[in-house]
Amino acid sequence: MAETAPTVLDVRDLKTVFRTRSGEVHAVNSVSFDLKAGELLGVVGESGSGKSVTMMSLLGLLPMPPAEIRSGEVLLDGVDLLKADARTLRAVRGGKVGFVFQDPMTSLNPTFSVGFQLREPLRKHMGMSKKAANDRAVELLELVGIPDARERLKDYPHQFSGGMRQRVMIAIALACDPKVLIADEPTTALDVTIQAQILELMADLQSRLGMAVIWITHDLGVIAGIADRVLVMYGGQIVEQAPVRELFANPRHPYTAALLKTVPKVSGEREARLTIIEGQPPMLTAHPTACPFRDRCAHAFDRCERENPARYTVGDGHDAACFKAESGDVMPEAAHA
């Protein structure tokens, strides 16, 4: 992982709120992170932790209303996407930034052929002729390892297996040589053997194409295998950020530590009893004024009730939002309001 690589995406103080009938849900709270060229940034967290919403917020893919981006900056190549007009945003989506979503069955339009769905971004962003787009589509399918690519262009999504469908999704995301690929739980819906295939494919593609990848998952195993750097999210906030080995070897946030312990393994020592995190994730109904993990935290003390901890630097590229880590310096731009 080259520390000197330039930053392609810089997110600062992003706040996203959903307005529902029963009040506001503060889904993303003051999230700040950056993405360096060519790295694979893993984002891990349970459902409701805000990891998907954060990524959807970046390119305005949340339905607004009910979603509303309260504040923040998303700088892609120096352009603030939150202030960009619709046309600019559309040029970025599918162009500079590609997306892969969780369920390849529902994420592909069932009534259009795979070829049509592949050609769409090519013709829009690259202005290709139908013929050129077709050739490129074949190339892309071959790139993601789909045999008989040319024949399969006229097939519909349901005629592909789950793994093949996700390959098609990846081909679409890669169509216009994106600088950034955002993959939102891309292997969650797949079987382990297929997941292994896709993980291998992604590693291969990244090394060949060199784009930066944000990989959202709840599976620590996947993160361990693929990520260079990891963001841990909880309750709409980033609670820990670290290089992958550092995170697994030396988790500094109690949540990260507990999460690592709850996961059983297929090898090594078998635990007599699974470690659990008692309680439920927090309801994000108000702007947080306390640590979101305090109710489930074994180390919580009275300050955690009163104040939401900032992200304190605890090592090289490693920070954690916990008062236990306070000895370090506060991340410059990540002080929770």
Next chain:
Amino acid sequence: MLTYAIRRLLLSIPTLLFIALVIFLLLELAPGDPMAQVPLTVPDEVKARMREALGLGRPWPVRFGLWLYQFFWVEPMVFLDWLTNSSFLFGWLPDTSFSAGMDRVISWQTRGPVMDLVVQRLPQTLWVVGMSYVVGVLIALPIGILSAYRQYSVFDNVGTFVSMVGYSIPPFFSGVLVIVIFSVQLGWLPSIYDTTHVVTDWASFKVQVQQMILPVMVLALQTTAQLSRFMRASMLDNLGQDYVRTARAKGMTEWVVVLTHVLRNSMIPVVTVIALGIPAIFGGAIITEQVFKVNGIGQLLITQIQANDLPTVQTLTFIFAVLIVMFNLIADLLYGILDPRIRYD
């Protein structure tokens, strides 16, 4: 798909025969007398003789069998004869007379062949009810799409209100209302439909359009109300789907997202609903036809029901049953054609 269609067609035969029997028995058991409209001045024994002449003296299984024979054997023969004698298509074939000497299904009230009545009534029904259906569909689809896309907007709320009005105001009210406004008060449009009007030139075409406006308007309001709601619901279902997010993530414009990706999927159920509504066109719109004196199939059915004209009512309701069964099949097949995920075998 073909096997599926054939299988369904074969299955529909016993279904339809059963429907025919049920209709017959229902009509048979319903109270009422074909002589009820004959004035009281006609003595009872004359009425009894008239009933006898209609064949009412025979037991019902005989009459049902006769009707089956007439409907399924004689009428097709008559149709064949017509094809070879006077139709455009097969007029060059040697004239046939398969049906010579056969008794057709005869209406008790008009003493004419029922199928001739149907053929006579179809044009105006198809023109008026069919046109209103087309107009209704053409209005309903954009309204439904826009209502869904701008859910809870002013437009959507107005659409909801208009649909509610369309649903809840019966045509015998709205029909009379528009007659009072446009025919009586303003005098712009006729209140009575002229079924004998023939379009020959621009002026007569204008007359035809004028006399169609009111009934089409009243009927289209209902179609629009129902379909636009359905279209809206279908669009809303699909707007929330993952593939819409994918399309947006590919940088597609909203126009493409909505009118290409979402519309195609939303149309699948809507098209089948539209197909299922088509038999209703042939069935006519009983009340509206009555209000505007568009003497089509619906009006025929209601007058013959009032007259207890069993053969006509039996034949008409059975034709509706056939149409409904057929269009159900067509709707299912359409579903298979439109939705690549569905394959019949």
Next chain:
Amino acid sequence: MKLRTALLGAIAAVATAPMVHAEAHEGERGRDGEVRILYWQAPSILNPFLSGGTKDVEASSMILEPLARYNPSGELVPWLVDEIPTVANGGVSEDLTQITWKITPGITWSDGTPFTSEDVRFTWEYCTHPEGGCAQGAKFERVASVETPDEQTVVVTYEGPTPNPYLPFVGAESPILQAAQFAECLGAAASTCTEQNYNPIGTGPFVVTDFRPNDVIQMEANENYREEGKPAFQSVTFKGGGDAAAAGRAVMETGEFDYAWNLQLAPEVIAQMEQGGQGVPVAGFGTLVERIMLNHTNPDPNLGPDERSVVGPHPFLQDPAVYNAMSMAIDRPLLVEIGYGPAGRVTCNWVPAPEIYASTSMTCDTQDLEGAKAMLEEAGYVDTDGDGVRETPDGVPMNLLYQTSTNAVRQDFQALIKEWWEEIGFSVELRNIDSSVFFGGDAGSPDTFQKFYADVQMYANNFPGTDPQAYLGNGLCGNIPSPATQWQGENITRFCSEEYDALWAELAQTADIEERGRIARELNDMAVQGGMMIPLVDRGRISAHSNSLGGVDLNTWDSELWNVADWYRTE
């Protein structure tokens, strides 16, 4: 027969006004273009012998004609003959068994062939064929033979003396069919002659060009019509369908049609439509009487179906004090006003017209509740148990079940009359039955008017033509419906009186018109005073024509369109 000027109400007078101008209005055939007629009940067939329906009879009357017909006064007028045969002019035999019609020479069918006595004879044959199901069969019932000594002469012989020989070939219901056209349509074949039934060849002023059953008829002037310069209209559009309100609107408000038939509408609705200024309503009165029939047998549901309304006198309804009190309690002018307006008049008679047969011996146009109560008290009907309902001297409470067909006006009447009767001490339960069941004649249904499973029932009835003999025969003991007769028979109330039967027999033997009138009036009084019914309203008919249509002369004895050949455009 005298002109029944008395029958012409105020509105009818308006209608006759243009008739005066009719004589002055002359010119070429077809000069006035198109006339548009609207019948809200659409004609379904143009052969009146296969349909009893008024709409069909009247539509076909523009094409088919009888030998003689009735004018608006109820007088017989020659139509295809030179004069009406009578005993006086020798046309009717002295023994009243034979009538001889002389056809006017030179009359042709619309296809140009001559109209002959053979056509008349054929018509008799057609209608009396046992398998034909002829709706007018009753008119030919006593005819023994029809002979044609020559092409212009028709001799009708009856089975016995027939004081009223003017039934067959008279009036719109019994016109002449063309023998050549209908030759193949005898008996069972009648139903299959679609072309003939839809497009009969006639002698009338118009010929059919397009007939669409239950929808529209298009007609053209008959080029072979016998009268020069008639009809004034070249074509007719005869539209059917919709409802009475729409028909009235189309003539009086939007002016789309020239003539609308039988506007059975609430009086205020007609008045409002008239404000439209495009047309006017016209009224005519016939013999249709809305009446309350009184059951002479006991309809008690506790009796079995074979006893109910069959045996045993009614516990109180045969007492004159009871039914006279019931009649006195009714405010007939109010009923007329709310129910029929200009289309109704108070009547105390069963036979309200023609004038010669209309009794004048009774009056009933004032309500007298106190008198009614007194009458009941005096006859011993008192409320002994204090529940507000009188009991008979035998202690039977005076409960009435009052049934009628479902119809808005009838239900209004029921409500009012119930109120009045309850005021004088009856208990009244109301019931209404769908008209197709009520009048349907289904022997299996308990709800028909023939079965009369109620104490009183209300409906309207009339008789065809002008002679009431057969109608008065409805009161004969022999006509009582019962299980034995499969509930057939016209004597619905089961009124039975030897005296009445004897007097009716006398009527059947009498030819002299004045004498027939006297006997008929006496029979009418006997029946009403004997408690057969309580007559309420003489119901006329209202139609409407546009302001520009002249020559309309509303006729309730024959087809409304009887003189359509004389209609013309006034502007």
Next chain:
Amino acid sequence: MLDAAPAKKPLVEVRGLKMHFPITAGLFRRQVGAVKAVDGVSFDIHEGETLGVVGESGCGKSTCGRAVLRLYDITEGTIRIDGRDIGQVPQASLRQMRPTMQMVFQDPQASLNPRMTVQSIIQEPLDEHTKMSKAEKREKVFQLMDAVGLNRRFAGRYPHAFSGGQRQRIGIARALALNPKFIVCDEPIAALDVSIQAQVVNLLEDLQKEFGLTYLFISHDLSMVRHIATRVAVMYLGKIVELSPREALYAEPLHPYTEALLSAVPEPDPVLHDTAERIILTGDVPSPANPPKGCNFCTRCPRVMDICRDIDPDYREVRPGRYVACHLYNETQDQTAGTTAAPVEEQEHPTRRVK
């Protein structure tokens, strides 16, 4: 290597279980084939143990679980539960057997009637199968709620008011209501978050100890199965390819599929990840309507031999307590598979071993 708990008698005995769903086609809907969802499966479950069934989606593990409870009318085979043969018994007479065998479903959202309160959901089996009084039932429901860790105060609430983990607890309480001996848990944790999965698994273990339950635990999560199961059956395309005691299976998988499956599970340990050798299978699982000739796994097997494409291997006990269906173990039973297996030929085969 001896089976850990051989002494106990089997509570559930399944022999040759087949569950085929017919495929019909043509004008007269003739059967032209069958989806062989479960195709000849045999196993025992001892009293008080947990048999884990693992496999990828479509391998027939859920169908197998349902078939064992006779939620389907099975195509072939015998099922004995607690000494009674229920394989071919008509559904009506199964009713009285139902209390001893229960099921916990995957999707707690879908398997709970949203219009019933928690109280009535848990009480429903009691209404059906017992003659308890109202008060008794109420008390029983409270006991069950205590047992699964739900607050009694929430008995009157509706399912939507609960989180996924709590809903699964409701489902478990319902399954426990009739004091069953045997519970089929069909992917009970698949829909739950990681931190909640552990809670539910621990609960299931506690309940097993407390009530002496026997589980058939169906899951695609090999690490969870490793934790909860006593013995593990690995299914592939309708058949059990390997059934072994847990420790033995995870330590030394015998069947090539088991081996590949285990190696595909991502380990939450970056160091291990970078060093371990991984087998990545190519291609997809064939359709159960049209399984390959010979061994079902022959199309993807990294150690495929000619015989595998012809002959379906027998399912045999190759070592004490270890059952495998693979031609690699055709020789004597006491040979160690890993060392004596036929040499692996890699040249043409697309399966890769990666680091």
